[in-house]
Amino acid sequence: MRQSQLFTKTRKHSPTDEVAKNAQLLIRAGFIHKEMAGVYSLLPLGLRTIKKIESIIREEMNALGGQEVELTALQDKQLWQKTDRWSDELVDVWFKTKLQSGGELGLSFTHEEPLTAIMAEYVSSYRDLPLSVYQFQTKFRNETRAKSGIMRGREFLMKDLYSFSRTQAEHDAFYEKAGVAYGKIFSRVGLGDKTYMTFASGGSFSKFSHEFQTLSDVGEDTIFVDEIKKVAINKEVYGDAVLESLGLNKDTLVEKKAIEVGNIFSLGTKFSEPLKLSFKNESGTETPVIMGSYGIGLGRLMGVVVETLSDDAGIVWPASIAPFDVHLIRLGDSEGTMRQADELYESLKSSGVEVLYDDRGEQAGTKFADADLIGIPLRLVVSDKTVAAGQVEAKNRATGETIMWGEQDAHNGSVQEYILGLKKQLA
């Protein structure tokens, strides 16, 4: 799109009460707007990035056989009393509200209860299983502290998948496949190198759960990383017996700060028993369903990418989730330059490249600083100088590498090819 028409503008400063780097950069670049602590609106650039993250996750969830639904925020008290998760003493993140016609409601902080209740209406026989169901849905959490920008929200978009299996072996097989899918997701959004499958505390139904932790100095978790084996242990379960059971050695583990970008959790029959989700097995015996849950916060993921991949000049988006593929910058307003920049914009668009076209009448310094802040992977410059030389200048935001393409080459595939190359590195 033409940047002159984009309603957001970059800013020199973020709100003074915003202390997290991820939110500071995203606000300054015009991706998000802070409504209050822990509550951020998505502006056009931010929504584009979130939709790309959503597409990547959806592809991987569909590949697992997941069926997509969308449950509600408003929650019925009676349902959550059945699993003993209604009381504010037991669950400290509820937002609650009241119906005018009488009765208390909650705003969902997770969806095990309502989905288990739905599945109980449809599952009755072993023939109905196994199943997995997922959604992209807004969660509400009444956090007392919300100072990590979009990495810890009071309202945030989450992908949550739930699995329903007949046997522990069937559950374990799905759980492992889900772990592999999660690894792919974090690689595809550009966090592969920094993200570790991490053993964490498990609850009543399994010894461990698994977190996906991305190394970051501002992370709230401490993990011990084995860089060779590409696994880690959360400090909360770190100890000699655990290390031995996992075949890990103290000497090869390095202590690091990290932030959780996803988790997978074996739930056993914790929800299926109280909510009566069971099936008749092949011998006709009523058997509770074995469940797992698998979560990724999309805003948090965007925040972690910004937090860990930005530099002093601004954000550095991986090509897979950048709001646009190319930031085309026009410098100068001579007729030839304007025409060539317009033509390049149109020809890139028509060949499927997503272009933010800086057609504004700003100075070169302003345009370059904005491009660095917004962080689109490839910057193209069409100026009086490049037009005279019959060239287009390209610069890679992440590496700083500069390339000169012949003007015709830029029209005829060099840009697409370069962008495809960047995306393939993440695939």
Place this chain on the structure above:
Amino acid sequence: MRQSQLFTKTRKHSPTDEVAKNAQLLIRAGFIHKEMAGVYSLLPLGLRTIKKIESIIREEMNALGGQEVELTALQDKQLWQKTDRWSDELVDVWFKTKLQSGGELGLSFTHEEPLTAIMAEYVSSYRDLPLSVYQFQTKFRNETRAKSGIMRGREFLMKDLYSFSRTQAEHDAFYEKAGVAYGKIFSRVGLGDKTYMTFASGGSFSKFSHEFQTLSDVGEDTIFVDEIKKVAINKEVYGDAVLESLGLNKDTLVEKKAIEVGNIFSLGTKFSEPLKLSFKNESGTETPVIMGSYGIGLGRLMGVVVETLSDDAGIVWPASIAPFDVHLIRLGDSEGTMRQADELYESLKSSGVEVLYDDRGEQAGTKFADADLIGIPLRLVVSDKTVAAGQVEAKNRATGETIMWGEQDAHNGSVQEYILGLKKQLA
């Protein structure tokens, strides 16, 4: 997808407390799940239909130049006090909640206030305008009565667009274009014939607002329709003076029940003045922005389609928003029939047709009844009989028309062509 893998099943009955036909049919067919009165989750079939409605609306909003954002549900009390819309005495649909760390929050029932506040941070000059911004976002309304199924929800997905103009003339021109876009949307989802642009009460900044009203016996509104001019008047503004000003004649108007599927509204400076959204005009004078709002509830639209287009056997989806293009039904389990049905499923999928493939071991009567209830526009049957005849049987859900295609024709384009034809009728 294979129906044997879809986790929902059709049901004979909907919950006894569900009195609205739209929700009864959608629950029985497995599109939605009732969480409580006015609060419905979207199951896989329902989500597919909502996503198609969303795509159609997004295309039309983008064609108007709208920029997409996503604002938050949680709302700051201070902001709404500025426009005097916080008090429960003045706005009777708020759901309110409390932060643990102190302070009252509301759940958005609309978004004029937060969006106007955001725009005030970006708009300063006449060069920044005109603009239009839209979103698909969940609204919460604390309705005392919620007995119309998904046509009046306490929690529902809405498309709301807001326009920002410099002059009344600029606003009027956009408002008219938006009205045309709305007309296209209702035609594209299959309600064109039954939907009337309707004059309704306007508020302080214009004599009328415009509702889009779809004729329905269960509608809560009464309108007077001029079938020749294709316009209507809401009973609330009906009167001799109004008729005269609109050039309408009592004798050509017919009283009808209808349900509002969309509305467009001139807001003038009602929000821009208190929230200080202004711009310097060309002579340097600070001038308040002129606004409009344009809403469509997606769940309501889906409900109205079901309410008005269904028949005794079930739902009748327009091809543009059906969850699948084709319901392929396999009857019999002889090797040849199974192979031909599987092959047709694969070849349709690979040519871009969306197929629900009933590969279950149910009786023909059950499969046909399910297909009628679910309401996919084209039903294909592959049975021992059709295989023997080298044919595929096709039936149009809306008209009942039956066609026999040669098996090879079904593979080689007849199905796509037929579906395209159905979609073109709505374009």
